[in-house]
Amino acid sequence: MDIGKLNNLGKAIDEIEEGQTMSVTEAIEDDQLLLYLGLTNDANPLYIQHDYARKTIYKQPLVPSVLLIGIVTSTISKHFPGPGSHVVNLSVNFVEAVYHYEMLTFLLEVIKVDKHKDVVTISVEAVNTEEKRVLDAVVMVQPPMIYEEESEENNE
Template identity: 50%
Template structure:
């Protein structure tokens, strides 16, 4: 989606408070995985071949970590802080695999605000069914100017 003239940008740094949160539920389906694979030409058998994946500790194909990053990036771009923001740095641990058609609950929370550098530190984590944590990380985000 292109930013239309007159469309509201996301929150500027002085409109954000420490402790502000965003909670989202996301599900990666076949169409999402196929779009990713087509766009990146990533043909890792761990993502697409059941015959290969069954012989791994995962037992079935897993979602590429970069797709989980895409959900995080989208949440930053759309919601917190929103349109016009930019991720400058990220440190994310992928704790457990996410499988096709699993729903993850993503939580972003503003932990620190650096007014001088115009940077937010946002904590991110995600859980799948049965409250299993799948990722944990910190992002440094420049909100819109």
């Protein structure tokens, strides 16, 4: 990837409509968990130690909440509205515990387009393979905005 090159951008606010939806399915794997724990230096035994987790009400290690938020924000950055998007507000409710190796489906829906503030509000719901809701979120996103700078010739 060329860092200096302008890559494809996601949808501009004029291309987004209320009611648009998308879904993405993610499997929670060991590599994601280990990367999270390594990057954050989070040593919570509830996230990685099976013997410890067995002594809790959960009975098995949990997926860190921040990892789930990362899936939501990366889906927005990669797909909906896409590259160039910026999350400006996030509210999350963790409804049920999520365990290692679960498969989750994240359903995103545009619930508001505010062209005056250049912000799109997206509702997110995540369900596991048993169709249990595990996460609800409302995310306010600033879609990609590129302003053309005046060329140096025009400034002279």
